[in-house]
Amino acid sequence: MFFEAKDVTPETLLAEVQRLANARCRFVTMSQTVVDENTLRLFYHFDENLTMSDLRHNPEMCVWSPTDAKGMVHLRMDVDKNMPIPSISSIYFCAVLIENETQDQFGVRFAGLPLDYQGGMYLEGEVTHAPYFTMTTVRRPAAAAKAESAKGDQA
Amino acid sequence: MSNRTTVIPFGPQHPVLPEPLHIKFVVEDETVVGAIPQLGFVHRGLESLVRTKDYNQMVFVVERICGICSCIHANCYCNALENMMGITAPPRAQFLRVIWSELHRIHSHLLWLGLFADAFGFESVFQQFWRIREHVMDICEATAGNRVILSVNVVGGVRRDLAPDQIRWMLGRLDELQKGMRELTNTMLDDYTVQERTRGIGYLSKDDARLLGAAGPTLRGSGWEIDERMHGYAAYNDLNFIPVVENDGDCYARAKVRFYEVLHAMDLIREALNRLPESELTVKVPGNPDGEAVFRVEQPRGELFYYIRANGTKYLERMRVRTPTFANVPPLLHMLPGCKLPDVPVIVLSIDPCISCTER
Numbered sequence: 001m002f003f004e005a006k007d008v009t010p011e012t013l014l015a016e017v018q019r020l021a022n023a024r025c026r027f028v029t030m031s032q033t034v035v036d037e038n039t040l041r042l043f044y045h046f047d048e049n050l051t052m053s054d055l056r057h058n059p060e061m062c063v064w065s066p067t068d069a070k071g072m073v074h075l076r077m078d079v080d081k082n083m084p085i086p087s088i089s090s091i092y093f094c095a096v097l098i099e100n101e102t103q104d105q106f107g108v109r110f111a112g113l114p115l116d117y118q119g120g121m122y123l124e125g126e127v128t129h130a131p132y133f134t135m136t137t138v139r140r141p142a143a144a145a146k147a148e149s150a151k152g153d154q155a
Numbered sequence: 156m157s158n159r160t161t162v163i164p165f166g167p168q169h170p171v172l173p174e175p176l177h178i179k180f181v182v183e184d185e186t187v188v189g190a191i192p193q194l195g196f197v198h199r200g201l202e203s204l205v206r207t208k209d210y211n212q213m214v215f216v217v218e219r220i221c222g223i224c225s226c227i228h229a230n231c232y233c234n235a236l237e238n239m240m241g242i243t244a245p246p247r248a249q250f251l252r253v254i255w256s257e258l259h260r261i262h263s264h265l266l267w268l269g270l271f272a273d274a275f276g277f278e279s280v281f282q283q284f285w286r287i288r289e290h291v292m293d294i295c296e297a298t299a300g301n302r303v304i305l306s307v308n309v310v311g312g313v314r315r316d317l318a319p320d321q322i323r324w325m326l327g328r329l330d331e332l333q334k335g336m337r338e339l340t341n342t343m344l345d346d347y348t349v350q351e352r353t354r355g356i357g358y359l360s361k362d363d364a365r366l367l368g369a370a371g372p373t374l375r376g377s378g379w380e381i382d383e384r385m386h387g388y389a390a391y392n393d394l395n396f397i398p399v400v401e402n403d404g405d406c407y408a409r410a411k412v413r414f415y416e417v418l419h420a421m422d423l424i425r426e427a428l429n430r431l432p433e434s435e436l437t438v439k440v441p442g443n444p445d446g447e448a449v450f451r452v453e454q455p456r457g458e459l460f461y462y463i464r465a466n467g468t469k470y471l472e473r474m475r476v477r478t479p480t481f482a483n484v485p486p487l488l489h490m491l492p493g494c495k496l497p498d499v500p501v502i503v504l505s506i507d508p509c510i511s512c513t514e515r
Contacts, residue, residue: 027368029477031449031462043462045449047381071386072449094368094485098477115191122198122514131200 005043005076010086013044013077017088020046025073027092032102034133035078040106044075044088081133084111097121105132159183163496167196171274171500174510178503182496190491192484198514202474209469210236210444214308220476221512222303223263224454226255228476229308234388235450235461236310240441245434248312249390250427255299255307256389256452257420257427261332262291263455264413264420267507268343271410274504275352280342287335290328297321312437322428329421336417343414353407357490357502360404367489370482371457372416373506376409378402383453394426406505413455413507443469454479456507478512 008016025046035041048071079085087110089096099110100121107119107130123131161182167175175196181189204216217232218225230252237244244252269284292302299305299315307313317325343349359369364377374381375398382398384391399415401408444465451460457479464473483506490502 021366024365026365028451028458029460029475029482031473031475033464033473033475045460045462047458072451074449092366092368094366094482097481097484120195122195124195131203 005074008075008077010077010079010083013075013086014088014091016075017044017091020048020073021091023048027088027094028072030095030098030102032106032132034106038081039078040081040108040133042077042079042085042102044077046073046075047071048073079108081106081108084109086110087112089114104130106130107133160188165499165503169500171270171504172508173270174508176503176508176510178491180491180496180499185496187491187494187496187499190488192488194510194514196514197511199511201515202476205471205474207470210465210471211310211469213471213474214310215306217474217476218304218306218308220515221478221509223266223509224259224456224459224512225303226252226259226305226307227452227454227459229306230256230389231450231452231459231461232463232474233308233310234452235448235463236444236465238450239444239446239448239463239465240310242311242438242440244312244389245436245438246390246432247316247434248436250393250431251313251315251317251436252308252389253391253394254317254424254427255295255305257424258291258295259305260420260455261417262288262295263507264417265291267413267455267504268410268417271501271504272343272349274500275349277346277349280339283335283339283342287332287339290332290335294325294328298325309437311440312435314436316436317428317431322431326425326428329425333418333421336414336421340414344411350407352498352501353405353410353505354403355405355407356498357406357409357494357505358404359486359490361402363489364404364486367486368482369457369486370479371454371507372409372412373483373486374457375400376412377404381458383451383458386451388450388452390427393430394423396423406501409505416455443467444471456480456509456512457482476515478509478515480506480509480513483508484513 025048028045028047031043033041085108087099096115099113100117103119104122163180163182165178165180166172167177177193179191180187201216201220208216214229217228220228265284265288269281272280296302299307307315359377361378364374380398380400384396399412401411445467447464449462451458460477462475463471466472487506494502
């Protein structure tokens with residue numbers, strides 16, 4: 001491990017992210033990696049160096065304690081691919097794109113997304129498997145509901 | 156939705172967009188009240204190639220994520236792997252990485268300044284910026300063999316060196332470039348028409364820039380003194396780097412940041428050329444990478460972020476790239492509501508959108 005990450009759970013994620021928001025951290029991005037066939041590991045990366053003047057020339061002016069040398073804070077969370085993941089976009093709206101991208105690529109679902117492409121931000125409708133989590137089906141609730149209703153009509 | 160509301164599609168093919176991006180604008184008369192982006196036109200899934208290309212071959216893949224800052228992608232990727240493997244590129248390689256990265260920054264900003272002038276109808280300035288950009292393209296071709304994809308970085312150092320006569324020639328071309336930029340300063344920054352079309356347009360406040368995760372000139376144009384080069388990666392620690400910051404938060408401020416970054420990049424290149432240390436170009440790479448690493452560098456458009464997970468084999472387990480345009484789309488969606496329809500192209504272009512980077 002070449003960066004230190006704090007472990008969080010779906011239950012504690014939002015509180016932890018809110019704490020970072022209160023500390024004026026900037027959300028950088030999320031990273032995702034597959035742990036096993038049912039578990040996805042999410043990293044949330046935050047920048048905490050918004051209060052520094054110039055790290056090199058005026059280190060004494062830094063009013064923060066960086067977690068690593070690059071002034072970042074990382075959260076790590078393992079999630080079950082079948083369970084909805086709490087969206088942090090209510091706290092950081094900018095997370096909306098990366099959460100949608102995660103839905104596309106890994107076939108998981110985020111709960112409470114203000115702008116939900118339902119697995120279709122990058123992928124075309126005919127793509128049925130999440131490309132980075134190949135045993136996982138892309139979840140498209142709207143498409144599924146439409147298919148169900150079409151089935152009902154036929155019956 | 157009121158009777159006066161109309162939905163207007165913008166892109167994916169549009170005269171001001173060099174790359175495909177689609178935005179649905181909800182407008183009331185001439186005023187934009189909502190914007191919904193649609194991506195996916197150039198999504199290539201390059202990150203998944205880590206399964207089939209080894210970590211050395213991936214250097215050439217990451218360079219192709221974006222042509223305009225290819226060298227900086229490779230720089231970030233190599234730095235992340237070097238950190239993971241516990242090696243450091245030799246000092247000369249670090250300086251050369253800075254030189255080629257700053258050349259890319261200059262030609263990216265000049266390309267953008269031209270397109271930006273074109274977006275508000277200043278055709279002659281567009282031509283002038285692209286004319287002086289050729290000096291940089293010539294330097295890239297002469298020193299790396301290519302104009303855009305330089306392929307100079309490898310894990311552990313660089314593949315090419317600069318000879319003393321090349322350095323003298325580069326310094327001469329930089330002087331010509333600087334002269335060209337100085338001639339355009341008044342035209343670009345003091346002209347009434349330019350200010351009329353860009354001042355007070357696409358406003359992003361300092362707090363919003365932080366909350367919405369803006370990066371690069373979009374962030375610095377709103378008053379934040381944040382530039383990844385301040386962390387001193389490659390040889391920036393040894394050079395006299397100072398971030399360019401503007402406080403107004405509008406399209407003009409973002410243009411001004413980029414304009415002065417071109418001049419500052421020239422200073423950095425000159426300083427690096429004059430202080431180029433003598434050393435090897437590469438260090439020996441010990442085996443295969445193992446572990447997890449993150450690394451950030453400053454692209455022309457802002458902060459570039461790499462997450463890499465390796466498992467001790469020559470194939471990486473996972474690579475995730477967050478490019479600056481991806482970070483600047485939410486701030487863009489915040490800037491657009493409330494603006495007039497004719498200002499939309501100027502505002503969209505003010506974040507310097509690179510869609511092939513964003514979608515990878």
